[in-house]
Amino acid sequence: MLSKNERAVVEIIDMSVNGEGIGKVDGYTLFVKDAVIGDVAEVKVIKAKKNYGYARVMKLLKASPDRVDPVCQVARQCGGCQIQALSYEKQLEFKVKKVRGNLIRIGSFDAEMIDRLMEPVSGMREPYHYRNKAQYPVGTDKDGNLTAGFYAGRTHQIISNLDCALGAEVNREILEIILEFMKKYGISAYDETSGTGLVRHVLIRVGFTTKEIMVCLVVNGRRLPHEKELAKALCTVSGITSITYSINQENTNVIMGKELKLIWGKEYITDYIGNVKYQISPLSFYQVNPVQTEVLYGKALEYSGLTGNETVWDVYCGIGTISLFLAQKAKQVYGVEIVPQAIEDAKRNAEINGIRNASFYVGKAEEVLPEYYERYAKEHPGETARADVIVVDPPRKGCEESVLETMVRMQPEKIVYVSCDSATLARDLRYLCGEGYEIRKWGAVDMFPMTVHVETVCLLSQK
Numbered sequence: 001m002l003s004k005n006e007r008a009v010v011e012i013i014d015m016s017v018n019g020e021g022i023g024k025v026d027g028y029t030l031f032v033k034d035a036v037i038g039d040v041a042e043v044k045v046i047k048a049k050k051n052y053g054y055a056r057v058m059k060l061l062k063a064s065p066d067r068v069d070p071v072c073q074v075a076r077q078c079g080g081c082q083i084q085a086l087s088y089e090k091q092l093e094f095k096v097k098k099v100r101g102n103l104i105r106i107g108s109f110d111a112e113m114i115d116r117l118m119e120p121v122s123g124m125r126e127p128y129h130y131r132n133k134a135q136y137p138v139g140t141d142k143d144g145n146l147t148a149g150f151y152a153g154r155t156h157q158i159i160s161n162l163d164c165a166l167g168a169e170v171n172r173e174i175l176e177i178i179l180e181f182m183k184k185y186g187i188s189a190y191d192e193t194s195g196t197g198l199v200r201h202v203l204i205r206v207g208f209t210t211k212e213i214m215v216c217l218v219v220n221g222r223r224l225p226h227e228k229e230l231a232k233a234l235c236t237v238s239g240i241t242s243i244t245y246s247i248n249q250e251n252t253n254v255i256m257g258k259e260l261k262l263i264w265g266k267e268y269i270t271d272y273i274g275n276v277k278y279q280i281s282p283l284s285f286y287q288v289n290p291v292q293t294e295v296l297y298g299k300a301l302e303y304s305g306l307t308g309n310e311t312v313w314d315v316y317c318g319i320g321t322i323s324l325f326l327a328q329k330a331k332q333v334y335g336v337e338i339v340p341q342a343i344e345d346a347k348r349n350a351e352i353n354g355i356r357n358a359s360f361y362v363g364k365a366e367e368v369l370p371e372y373y374e375r376y377a378k379e380h381p382g383e384t385a386r387a388d389v390i391v392v393d394p395p396r397k398g399c400e401e402s403v404l405e406t407m408v409r410m411q412p413e414k415i416v417y418v419s420c421d422s423a424t425l426a427r428d429l430r431y432l433c434g435e436g437y438e439i440r441k442w443g444a445v446d447m448f449p450m451t452v453h454v455e456t457v458c459l460l461s462q463k
Contacts, residue, residue: 002028004048007058012039017098017423019082019452020054030055033153034076036086038064066090071128072165079153080166081450092123092446095454099422099444107426109439119443122295127449132271133288134167135255136175136202138182138189146179146189148202156192166450168206170237174215177233178202185226198224200248201255203282207271208290212241214269216282218255219245224263231264241269244282256283273297276324278349283341285318289447296418296445296455297325300391303416303441303459306330310388313410315365315403320346320358322391322418327358330389335360336368366400373406387412398424401431408435415460420447422456429458438463 002008002025010023012035021035023043029052032043040062043055070076070084083091100118103109124130136148139158149161162172182189182199190197201218215234217224224230224245231243243264248257260267260282268281273294280286287293300322304312306329314323317335319342327333327350335358337343343362350358361368376385390412392399398421399407407415415437419425429439442458 001050002030002045002048002053004045004053006045006048007042008045008055009040009042009061010055012037012041012064015083015094017101017452019094028053032057034085036064036067036083037090038066072161074149074159074161075165077152077159078150078161079155080150080164082452084165084450088123088127088449091127091449092121092444095446095452096121096444098452099425099442099454099456102422102426103429103442105426106423107430107433109426109429109433113439114442117439117441119441122292122299122443122445124292124446124449127446128165129167129169130289130291130449131164131166132168132208132290133203133205133286134164134171136171136204138179138199138202139191140189146182148175148179168204170206170213170239171204173237174204174213174234175202177237178215178217178230181226181230181233185229187225190220195220195251203246203256205269205280205282205286206239207241207269207280209272210270211239212269212271213237213239214242214244214280214282215240216242216256216260217245218248218257220249222247222249224261227263235264240265242266246282273321274325276321276328276349277353278319278321278324279345279352280319281341281345284345285339285342287321287447292445292447292455293321296447296457297322299443299445299457300416300418301325301329303457304329304389304391304414306389311386312389312391313369313387313412315369315390315392315399315407316394317346317360318342318393320349320360322393323358323360324349324353324355326389326391327355331357333358334387336363336365338362338364364400365394366402369403369406369410373409384409384411386410389414389416391416391418393418394424396421396424398428404428404431404435408432408437411462413462417456417458417460419456419458420453422454425456425458429460432460436463437461 012021014022020031042059047054075084147160188197190200203216205214247259314335323335437460440459
């Protein structure tokens with residue numbers, strides 16, 4: 001066993017699901033941040049437990065053939081990109097291995113079967129500047145200068161970075177204007193420790209197809225001084241469509257407040273996924289990688305195998321992004337989402353696209369779906385509520401068991417599971433496959449290059 005602050009030389013032989021390099025010293029396992037498979041490094045132990053510890057690279061003795069120079073100068077300090085030092089080809093291999101491992105270990109599925117049903121991973125041709133949304137905390141550096149950037153890993157220390165390699169390239173210009181505006185008019189940055197200061201975050205969203213840009217300042221107050229001057233300065237940027245501020249005076253890690261004030265333009269921007277148009281407000285959940293979202297939803301649509309005669313339920317539907325994609329090929333689509341504002345957005349998005357075969361329900365999926373099932377049985381004696389296809393795209397925690405139970409009772413011919421966490425995906429698939437379903441095929445889609453996160457789409461059908 002190694003002790004805290006002890007140094008050792010370690011060869012990295014694997015990578016954890018969180019992106020740390022894994023090596024062994026006399027049988028003692030070390031998880032090493034910023035190390036990749038094939039590296040040999042001198043490391044320092046920063047936390048030691050009985051059977052394993054955590055370390056950081058002090059000196060790289062031999063670089064892995066798969067190591068690349070990070071594009072971002074602050075990649076090691078920033079908490080956003082965990083694996084930017086790994087070649088993109090190897091990043092894709094790592095992500096497939098992560099999903100595969102969870103399906104086998106947590107889902108208890110046969111490895112040969114999982115390999116046979118796996119489709120090639122969908123990576124990006126250009127894995128930088130793909131994010132249409134960024135939220136920058138605003139603060140002051142050690143010299144008292146205004147700054148913006150991202151939090152260092154597992155901290156709320158701001159790493160100054162106006163030029164994120166994953167964000168839209170226009171973000172830097174917008175942030176420079178806002179920081180100059182704050183400096184000119186003496187507008188303070190928020191301080192978490194004291195709860196004082198005004199500007200907490202800057203939210204920027206960019207419509208990749210429409211080129212429309214949204215800027216929203218999150219403020220610790222009821223008003224933003226000199227807002228007209230800010231609007232005038234921001235409108236020099238081509239594409240500015242919406243300028244707002246969000247009021248958040250609470251002591252919380254939640255970024256956005258519940259109240260929104262319009263400074264200039266509209267309260268939303270628009271963008272497209274495929275040929276479906278969406279209105280996006282500062283609070284809307286909308287996939288951050290529009291290029292890969294079209295790939296992801298295209299795969300979900302392909303897996304659904306719609307002919308125009310099907311009734312489809314889209315559980316955890318958000319602002320209707322998948323629902324409206326599916327509605328183009330289905331007879332009827334029903335969407336369920338807990339956030340009332342998201343459902344209003346979904347209805348509006350259906351209207352602006354002229355889609356009339358999509359209906360939406362507000363509520364928890366674990367309540368709405370069972371209630372619908374029971375109500376249908378009462379209103380239609382002798383009949384059972386059915387769905388031909390059920391699509392689920394749950395949060396990281398996966399589906400509530402009551403949702404899975406009702407899905408099984410509704411006996412859909414197909415279930416298409418879209419997942420942002422392959423661990424909870426594996427757990428839920430194990431339940432569904434114990435209730436009469438089987439996996440037909442699955443594939444990973446890289447929505448978040450340079451990070452450890454990966455989306456998975458899985459098709460199940462009745463045995």
